[in-house]
Amino acid sequence: CVLGTLADAYFRGYDCIVLEDGTGTTSPEGGFENVIYNAGGSYGFVTDTKRIITAIGH
Numbered sequence: 001c002v003l004g005t006l007a008d009a010y011f012r013g014y015d016c017i018v019l020e021d022g023t024g025t026t027s028p029e030g031g032f033e034n035v036i037y038n039a040g041g042s043y044g045f046v047t048d049t050k051r052i053i054t055a056i057g058h
Contacts, residue, residue, distance in 0.1 A: 017044055023036075
């Protein structure tokens with residue numbers, strides 16, 4: 001679901017961010033790593049909640 005939504009957003013022109021510590025899955029082993037790898041390598045970038053909160057100044 002996350003990867004599909006991410007791909008749709010990317011192809012619609014959105015700048016995409018995936019929060020690694022805010023993402024989970026019930027997929028078999030390797031599913032989470034696949035999403036994180038593809039998110040950062042193809043559709044945007046990956047960070048965590050601490051860094052994004054710091055970046056927006058709160």
